[in-house]
Amino acid sequence: MRADIHFLTWEEWVHELNVLKGDIEDDVDSQKRRARKAKPSNLKTVTKITSESAKKSWQTLVAVYHTPETPFTVPVYLDTVHNSNNVNTLLDDTKWPFLSDLGTSKTIVCAQASELSSALRNWVGDKGRWPLIKKVVIRVQSLALSTGVILVDLPGFDDKNMARMSVAKEYQKSADHFFVAIPITRAVDSRSTQITKCDDVVVDEVSSNYDLNDDEEYAKLKQTALEWQSCLEDAQDKEVAASKRRKEYEDAVAAQNILETEEARPAKRQRHDTGYFNEGPGGSVDVFVTLAKTRDEKKRCEAGVRTSNYALKTFCSQYRSQETMESLIQSFHEDLEDGFAVSARDFQALKKNTLGDVTCFLTVRDTLIPALQEHCRALPLPRLRKYTQNALNTLERSTRSMVHTLQDLQRDDAGRSFLEAEWGSNAGLQPALESRLAKETTSMVEELKEHFQLGLNASCENAAELASQEMTETTEKLLKKLSWQRLRATFRRQGVHADLDINEEFAAPFISTIVNAWRATLDKDLFPGTEAVLHRITNHLLEELIGSCQSDTSKDYATAQADLALEEAASSLKALHREVAWQIHKDQRNISSSITSHIQEQLVEGYDEALKIKGKGSVKLQKEYFSDFVDGIKETVFHDLHDHILEGLDRLVLSIGSAVEEKLSLLAVSVHEMMASSWQESEISLSTEELADLRESVDVFHKELKTWLEESETWDTE
Numbered sequence: 001m002r003a004d005i006h007f008l009t010w011e012e013w014v015h016e017l018n019v020l021k022g023d024i025e026d027d028v029d030s031q032k033r034r035a036r037k038a039k040p041s042n043l044k045t046v047t048k049i050t051s052e053s054a055k056k057s058w059q060t061l062v063a064v065y066h067t068p069e070t071p072f073t074v075p076v077y078l079d080t081v082h083n084s085n086n087v088n089t090l091l092d093d094t095k096w097p098f099l100s101d102l103g104t105s106k107t108i109v110c111a112q113a114s115e116l117s118s119a120l121r122n123w124v125g126d127k128g129r130w131p132l133i134k135k136v137v138i139r140v141q142s143l144a145l146s147t148g149v150i151l152v153d154l155p156g157f158d159d160k161n162m163a164r165m166s167v168a169k170e171y172q173k174s175a176d177h178f179f180v181a182i183p184i185t186r187a188v189d190s191r192s193t194q195i196t197k198c199d200d201v202v203v204d205e206v207s208s209n210y211d212l213n214d215d216e217e218y219a220k221l222k223q224t225a226l227e228w229q230s231c232l233e234d235a236q237d238k239e240v241a242a243s244k245r246r247k248e249y250e251d252a253v254a255a256q257n258i259l260e261t262e263e264a265r266p267a268k269r270q271r272h273d274t275g276y277f278n279e280g281p282g283g284s285v286d287v288f289v290t291l292a293k294t295r296d297e298k299k300r301c302e303a304g305v306r307t308s309n310y311a312l313k314t315f316c317s318q319y320r321s322q323e324t325m326e327s328l329i330q331s332f333h334e335d336l337e338d339g340f341a342v343s344a345r346d347f348q349a350l351k352k353n354t355l356g357d358v359t360c361f362l363t364v365r366d367t368l369i370p371a372l373q374e375h376c377r378a379l380p381l382p383r384l385r386k387y388t389q390n391a392l393n394t395l396e397r398s399t400r401s402m403v404h405t406l407q408d409l410q411r412d413d414a415g416r417s418f419l420e421a422e423w424g425s426n427a428g429l430q431p432a433l434e435s436r437l438a439k440e441t442t443s444m445v446e447e448l449k450e451h452f453q454l455g456l457n458a459s460c461e462n463a464a465e466l467a468s469q470e471m472t473e474t475t476e477k478l479l480k481k482l483s484w485q486r487l488r489a490t491f492r493r494q495g496v497h498a499d500l501d502i503n504e505e506f507a508a509p510f511i512s513t514i515v516n517a518w519r520a521t522l523d524k525d526l527f528p529g530t531e532a533v534l535h536r537i538t539n540h541l542l543e544e545l546i547g548s549c550q551s552d553t554s555k556d557y558a559t560a561q562a563d564l565a566l567e568e569a570a571s572s573l574k575a576l577h578r579e580v581a582w583q584i585h586k587d588q589r590n591i592s593s594s595i596t597s598h599i600q601e602q603l604v605e606g607y608d609e610a611l612k613i614k615g616k617g618s619v620k621l622q623k624e625y626f627s628d629f630v631d632g633i634k635e636t637v638f639h640d641l642h643d644h645i646l647e648g649l650d651r652l653v654l655s656i657g658s659a660v661e662e663k664l665s666l667l668a669v670s671v672h673e674m675m676a677s678s679w680q681e682s683e684i685s686l687s688t689e690e691l692a693d694l695r696e697s698v699d700v701f702h703k704e705l706k707t708w709l710e711e712s713e714t715w716d717t718e
Contacts, residue, residue: 001116001140003108005123007101008134010091012163016131017087020057022492022611026485027054028082047074053489053497060131065096098129113140114353135167144373147380162493173590177379201360203309206316210323221315225308232301239298242291249287313360317343321368338375343367385715386578392709393571399702401564404557405677406695415554420679423545430672436537437664444530445657452649455521456514460645463513464638470509471634475627478502484619491607491622494600503600510638511595522588527580531573534664538569538671545675558678565674572667579663580656587655591648598644602637606630 008016028046049058058074066072080089093099106123110116116138124130145151152175154168155161212218321341347367348354361367423429478500482490486497495502542562549555606629610622686694 001110001113001138003116003120003139004137005106005108005120006134006136007104007106007132008163009103012134013099013102013132014087014091016060016161016163017090019492020060021081021087023051023054023057023485023489024049024061024077025082026488027051028078030485045075046078049074051483051485053486057489061090064098064129064131065090098132101132116140131161134163142373144376147377147384149376149379151376169593172593173586201313201317201320203312203316206320210319212316212319218312218315218319221308221312225305225312228301228304228308232298232305235294235298235301239291239294242287242294245287246291307362310358310360310362314362314366317341317360318366340368340372340375342369342372344369382717385712386717389709389712389715389717390571390575392705392712394568396702396705396709397564397567397571399698399705401561401674401677402698403695403702404560404564405682406691406698415550416679416681418550418679419545419548419554419558422548424676424679428672429541429545429675430668433538433541433668433671434665436541437534437668438661440530440533440537441657441661441664444526444660445653447530448526448653448656449650451524451526452521452653453646455524456517456649457646459514459517460642463510464642466513467506467510467638468634471506471630471637472627474505474509475630478505479623479627487619487622488611491611491626494604494607496600501596503596503603506599506603507596510641511592518588518592522584525581527577531577534573535566535569538667539566542566542671542675545678549678554678558675561675561678565671568670568674569667572663572670576660576663580660583656583659584652587652588649591645591652594648595641595645598641599637602633602640603630606633 027049031046031050049055061077062072081087090096091099108116108119110119120136120138122128124133124136152168152171154171155164207213207218207222324341325339343359343361344367345354345356346358346361347364347369349356349358350361350364350367364370479487482500490497490500490502542565546555546558546562549558606626609629610626613622613625
């Protein structure tokens with residue numbers, strides 16, 4: 001297994017450094033200002049970072065520059081960077097040799113996952129210089145990834161590094177599926193989507209929340225657990241009694257030893273039997289045997305209690321997980337397809353990857369991690385099956401054509417010559433088909449443009465009007481709750497900081513207004529009508545070719561080849577249909593995700609200029625400046641966005657048109673090549689016996705392909 005570590009470029013790290021430096025400087029200046037306000041003569045020496053936003057920035061710098069040999073402390077930073085206002089001191093690769101990694105990549109190869117994990121911690125763990133890393137690509141042999149799945153762990157909400165966020169956006173553009181990983185916490189009742197984590201479960205709480213007392217399976221498990229608990233309590237009582245008997249026996253032995261010592265005199269007294277030294281009931285052997293048996297019984301009952309409680313916890317956890325998933329699918333997101341409430345902790349414990357005991361599940365299967373792995377493995381299977389089906393279809397048609405050709409090599413030369421002159425020349429079948437298909441492509445492009453305009457133009461105009469009206473109020477609400485340091489940290493990151501994204505807040509009214517029209521317009525499949533027309537065009541042209549044949553022999557052969565060509569056309573058009581649908585899905589997602597970016601671009605000047613305002617009363621002045629800036633652009637920003645979306649859709653349509661034109665040109669070539677055997681003279685020079693053997697071999701292969709193809713038609717390709 002292998003990991004490729006890709007580092008930020010110099011430019012990306014310089015940009016990040018300036019952002020971090022700004023956060024820290026704001027905090028230092030704030031501390032000094034508060035100190036002077038409290039006591040004008042107080043020249044406070046700053047020794048720590050106080051604000052939350054600045055603390056995160058400081059921790060990022062410490063993760064990069066701190067070493068035991070050269071501690072990176074606040075006073076060190078102030079002396080080397082802040083006081084000189086020179087960030088270049090943190091870019092000296094002679095002082096910080098690890099900076100030479102910027103713009104490069106490193107590869108780690110290990111035999112075991114544990115070794116790779118340990119090696120990666122040196123880079124991306126708490127003690128690694130993780131802020132310098134742009135992405136890590138890990139390649140492993142895994143059942144979950146065996147079908148070609150690529151899993152991408154996107155940056156968390158707290159990671160606002162611009163370079164890593166840009167990587168995330170690129171992956172999002174091409175992603176086929178999204179997993180939302182959420183820690184689910186304790187709920188008040190079963191109707192909430194927030195329910196106790198799958199790793200921990202309180203049986204009585206789950207039973208109460210979900211009214212499980214009336215559930216037959218739960219009742220049986222509960223009764224079994226109670227019976228084992230009763231058994232354990234009884235065994236504990238018996239152990240106490242047996243231990244007491246052993247204690248009495250040991251005390252009696254000790255007393256007898258004392259008595260024997262006192263009697264060790266010439267005149268012996270008669271020894272009194274205490275009743276503990278015989279081997280019958282109540283004797284020494286009986287005392288120890290009874291105690292051993294009670295302890296064995298206690299262990300058996302403890303195992304029974306443990307197993308029955310695990311069974312009860314497993315049932316409750318699985319029941320709650322099912323309820324959780326149903327609730328999430330219904331209320332979390334209408335496009336959520338599947339859900340898995342997994343116990344990663346128990347899975348790791350059961351696989352012996354971590355120390356500690358399991359808390360809920362006794363088998364790996366019950367943690368649902370294997371089910372999630374299988375789900376990942378199966379994600380690309382429909383597409384792979386469809387690809388295989390298409391390949392089998394193509395091979396089946398090719399071998400069928402070969403069989404047909406080998407069976408009919410004797411066609412009249414006159415008929416062949418006429419077809420070649422009529423359809424095989426530069427003005428023949430291929431250019432004629434390309435021309436007719438191209439006209440339909442042009443018509444399709446215009447129809448798509450008109451469809452998008454009619455579907456979204458009015459909706460975008462209404463959304464732009466509403467969003468621009470709400471922009472002032474939104475600005476006031478957002479700025480009101482921002483402290484000075486958080487305000488500057490947000491402006492410094494072009495409106496995005498921690499859990500706040502000003503650009504998204506401005507975009508929200510626009511997006512919510514157009515969402516229904518967007519889905520109705522973009523989800524409508526217009527290609528089936530075009531597909532039927534394209535197929536009809538191909539069919540008509542082939543009918544013209546067949547009608548021009550000069551003999552029945554030529555006509556029969558051309559008809560058979562035309563059937564194969566139409567099958568090829570139908571298959572190609574279906575594949576083209578899927579490609580068009582996928583391109584619309586992908587590109588419209590890119591256009592919709594660009595809405596926030598477009599708004600951010602319009603606000604960059606406002607963010608940057610507001611940051612330049614410093615000094616006394618700068619908080620108020622910054623907010624006033626930004627509010628005025630927003631008021632000045634609100635009339636145009638969303639109307640520009642309206643144009644941006646429709647222009648993006650126009651580009652999408654043109655891109656689809658180009659792709660369709662290219663594919664249809666290839667289709668024309670394919671149809672031409674398939675029909676060309678109608679007029680081309682065979683180059684096969686075999687004896688009758690050799691020809692028969694070849695025909696039989698091809699026929700056998702063709703029949704095998706037909707069998708495989710029929711089997712493939714039972715596959716699930718959706």
